[in-house]
Amino acid sequence: MNERIPTPGSRDETTTFADAPPRAPLRPVARPGAGARPAPSARPADHPPVEHGRIGVLIVNLGTPDATDPDSVRRYLKQFLSDARVIEAQGPIWKLVLNGIILRTRPAQKGRDYEKIWNREKNESPLKTITRSQSEQLAGLVAPVDDRLVVDWAMRYGNPSMESRLAALQARGCDRILLVPLYPQYAAATTATVCDEAFRALMRLRWQPTLRVAAPWYDDPVYIEALARSVEDELAKLSFTPEVIIASFHGIPKEYFDKGDPYYCHCAKTHRLLGARLGLDETRFRLTFQSRFGRAEWLQPYTDMTVKALAESGTKSLAVITPGFTSDCLETLEEIAGENAEIFLHNGGENFAAIPCLNDSGPGMEVIRTVVLRELQGWIDPPA
Ligand SMILES: C=CC1=C(C)c2cc3[nH]c(cc4nc(cc5[nH]c(cc1n2)c(C)c5CCC(=O)O)C(CCC(=O)O)=C4C)c(C)c3C=C
Numbered sequence: 001m002n003e004r005i006p007t008p009g010s011r012d013e014t015t016t017f018a019d020a021p022p023r024a025p026l027r028p029v030a031r032p033g034a035g036a037r038p039a040p041s042a043r044p045a046d047h048p049p050v051e052h053g054r055i056g057v058l059i060v061n062l063g064t065p066d067a068t069d070p071d072s073v074r075r076y077l078k079q080f081l082s083d084a085r086v087i088e089a090q091g092p093i094w095k096l097v098l099n100g101i102i103l104r105t106r107p108a109q110k111g112r113d114y115e116k117i118w119n120r121e122k123n124e125s126p127l128k129t130i131t132r133s134q135s136e137q138l139a140g141l142v143a144p145v146d147d148r149l150v151v152d153w154a155m156r157y158g159n160p161s162m163e164s165r166l167a168a169l170q171a172r173g174c175d176r177i178l179l180v181p182l183y184p185q186y187a188a189a190t191t192a193t194v195c196d197e198a199f200r201a202l203m204r205l206r207w208q209p210t211l212r213v214a215a216p217w218y219d220d221p222v223y224i225e226a227l228a229r230s231v232e233d234e235l236a237k238l239s240f241t242p243e244v245i246i247a248s249f250h251g252i253p254k255e256y257f258d259k260g261d262p263y264y265c266h267c268a269k270t271h272r273l274l275g276a277r278l279g280l281d282e283t284r285f286r287l288t289f290q291s292r293f294g295r296a297e298w299l300q301p302y303t304d305m306t307v308k309a310l311a312e313s314g315t316k317s318l319a320v321i322t323p324g325f326t327s328d329c330l331e332t333l334e335e336i337a338g339e340n341a342e343i344f345l346h347n348g349g350e351n352f353a354a355i356p357c358l359n360d361s362g363p364g365m366e367v368i369r370t371v372v373l374r375e376l377q378g379w380i381d382p383p384a
């Protein structure tokens with residue numbers, strides 16, 4: 001038998017105001033082609049109108065300061081580094097170090113780094129420009145699939161805040177929301193904190209939207225293929241052939257891995273699958289971890305030390321890809337394309353290339369579209 005089960009809120013739905021709780025009536029969102037709905041009944045005359053029936057998709061990236069001045073960077077770093085998912089030991093000693101040292105010195109240093117990569121046309125960081133573009137493009141890609149979908153974007157730290165965008169989606173009638181943390185590899189410091197923040201915002205609501213969270217896509221064939229194509233295309237543009245390619249992922253403290261965070265394993269699998277697809281063995285295609293913070297041991301091998309060691313041991317041409325970053329940001333544009341290029345060239349290397357992230361490129365958007373449509377199954381009508 002080939003009977004189709006109607007999805008909730010789909011064209012077959014027959015929700016009326018009579019089904020809604022008495023103090024929170026719903027105004028059905030008009031859907032082109034939708035069948036005639038039963039006339040609202042039993043609606044108290046003084047019911048305020050409430051939109052409903054739409055499905056939100058909220059893509060969420062890490063966050064970034066609003067501006068490069070020390071005060072803006074300090075505000076951002078304070079929020080980021082006060083998160084117990086990022087710095088797990090949030091005791092009095094950390095508070096002293098954070099407020100007494102880090103927030104006094106780092107904002108000015110990092111503000112100068114942000115200055116080097118700032119999008120002057122839009123007066124914002126590249127992470128923000130690219131995430132907004134991903135959201136706009138995703139909206140266009142999913143619109144033909146289901147006219148109830150509403151796409152928006154937010155930042156875990158800084159602006160636009162998750163709370164404000166979740167509220168905006170709800171105000172537009174989204175009673176179901178798919179949350180997409182923009183991290184191909186899961187880490188508690190990134191993915192879990194997005195979920196924490198979403199549910200914290202929901203804690204304040206009487207009538208919560210139903211929330212789903214997209215799974216990480218570190219081994220998705222569409223993602224691996226998009227990365228492979230981008231490496232091949234970018235290498236074809238170079239005037240040299242790299243002897244070695246490094247896949248550099250953002251690090252986490254080793255202690256988090258020891259306590260059970262799967263992040264290292266997700267990165268290792270992305271690296272293994274991509275190496276196999278590119279036909280490169282582990283001497284030509286290295287796995288490393290960047291952006292170490294503080295004195296504790298982080299995941300190894302470290303990117304900067306690997307780059308230095310390769311240059312010192314005679315590697316002349318090197319390319320670095322950053323598959324864990326969904327968009328270019330301070331850590332790719334300044335730390336890899338800036339600092340690590342310098343390390344390589346000052347230690348005997350001759351040619352260095354930093355390969356752009358997938359960003360809002362066609363293949364990059366195909367990855368996000370695939371993840372989103374997969375995760376929306378059961379909420380949207382299956383393809384005919
Ligand atoms: C201090 C602990 C940190 C952990 C753990 C951490 C994990 C982590 N971060 C990203 C992605 C990004 N991090 C970015 C910047 C950044 N990261 C940290 C610290 C930790 N990150 C800091 C303090 C900063 C700010 C810059 C600095 O002061 O060094 C960014 C770039 C943001 C931008 O504005 O461009 C990204 C992206 C991942 C994926 C991750 C764990 C898996």
Ligand SMILES: [Fe+2]
Pocket residue numbers: 250291
């Ligand atoms: Fe980070």
Ligand SMILES: [Fe+2]
Pocket residue numbers: 291330331335
């Ligand atoms: Fe960094």
